[in-house]
Amino acid sequence: MGQKELSLLLRAVVALLAVFLACAIIFFLPPLTYEVELFCLDRGMSETLASALGGCAFPAVIALSAVPCFAALWLAFGIFTEIGKNNSFCDKNAKRLGAISHLALLDTAVYIFLAVALCLLGMGHPSVVLVLGAVVLFGISMTVACAALSHLTQKAADLKADSDLTI
Amino acid sequence: MITVKLDVMLAKRKMSLTELSQVVDITLANLSILKTGKAKAVRFSTLEALCRALNCQPGDILEWTEDN
Numbered sequence: 001m002g003q004k005e006l007s008l009l010l011r012a013v014v015a016l017l018a019v020f021l022a023c024a025i026i027f028f029l030p031p032l033t034y035e036v037e038l039f040c041l042d043r044g045m046s047e048t049l050a051s052a053l054g055g056c057a058f059p060a061v062i063a064l065s066a067v068p069c070f071a072a073l074w075l076a077f078g079i080f081t082e083i084g085k086n087n088s089f090c091d092k093n094a095k096r097l098g099a100i101s102h103l104a105l106l107d108t109a110v111y112i113f114l115a116v117a118l119c120l121l122g123m124g125h126p127s128v129v130l131v132l133g134a135v136v137l138f139g140i141s142m143t144v145a146c147a148a149l150s151h152l153t154q155k156a157a158d159l160k161a162d163s164d165l166t167i
Numbered sequence: 168m169i170t171v172k173l174d175v176m177l178a179k180r181k182m183s184l185t186e187l188s189q190v191v192d193i194t195l196a197n198l199s200i201l202k203t204g205k206a207k208a209v210r211f212s213t214l215e216a217l218c219r220a221l222n223c224q225p226g227d228i229l230e231w232t233e234d235n
Contacts, residue, residue, distance in 0.1 A: 165207040167197045 007084030014077045018070060025066055033059045043122060053121070065110045068103040075100050094154035101146035108139030170230050171209075173202045176221045191216040 001009070037054030041047070075096040082093050115132040118124050177187065184202065188195045193213065200206050201213075214225050221228070 162207055165200060165205060167193065167201045167206045167209055167213050 003086055004084050007080050010080040010083070011077055014073050014080065018073045021066060021069055021073070025063060029059055029062060032062075039123065039125075061110065061114055065107055068107045072100045072103045075103075089153055089156040089160045091154070091157050094150050094157055097146050097150035097153055101143050101150060104139050104142035104146060108136055108143060111135045111139060168232055168234050170232055171201055171204055171206070172228055172230055173198070173217070176223055176227055180221050182221070187217075187220060190220040 033054055035054075036058045037050050040050035040054050045053070079093050079096050082088060082090060087093075111132055115124075115129060115136065118128060118132070177184065184198050185195060187193075188198050191198075191213075193216070201209065209229075214228070217228055218225060
């Protein structure tokens with residue numbers, strides 16, 4: 001597979017992921033919100049509190065946590081475009097990877113906060129904690145991998161600049 | 168700092184950059200980088216080719232000057 005084809009494929013994957021994420025938020029968040037509201041009522045919470053937590057706080061946190069994901073996908077799209085231009089090792093890509101690392105860290109922090117909040121509210125069902133734990137682990141892995149890749153890309157970009165300016 | 172005096176030597180030999188690029192087999196773009204002082208390093212092989220083409224010593228092409 002050539003560089004241009006690879007770039008096209010990766011950009012298509014990123015676009016599909018963005019569409020999938022958008023569809024998940026649009027179609028799955030409302031029923032999930034309803035389920036959380038019912039779960040809160042089952043736990044003996046008042047209707048007002050259940051509505052505030054399940055109907056407002058929960059969807060707001062989930063929707064807000066999707067913003068860094070969309071931003072990271074946009075940055076990844078930029079990285080893959082540079083790959084198509086045969087300019088993989090550039091300062092821009094190193095900065096983009098650094099930004100993705102920070103966004104992953106931000107999302108991880110949001111989900112850690114969500115897990116702690118759910119446990120404190122007595123809603124820490126094992127399956128929910130397990131899912132949140134998996135998301136947090138994935139977020140930490142992304143943060144570390146992207147930070148390391150950002151450093152390596154920056155070093156490679158510096159070496160490439162040196163090589164290009166050696167006559 | 169090291170400055171490249173390629174333009175001076177080209178003027179002395181009454182040679183254009185295009186002619187030099189054809190003789191030493193280095194692209195015009197790379198010779199332009201060298202001439203404008205944007206190059207970070209010069210290979211011995213490049214220096215040898217330039218010296219041979221311009222019939223000069225490395226010191227005729229490169230010059231060390233005190234940094235400001």
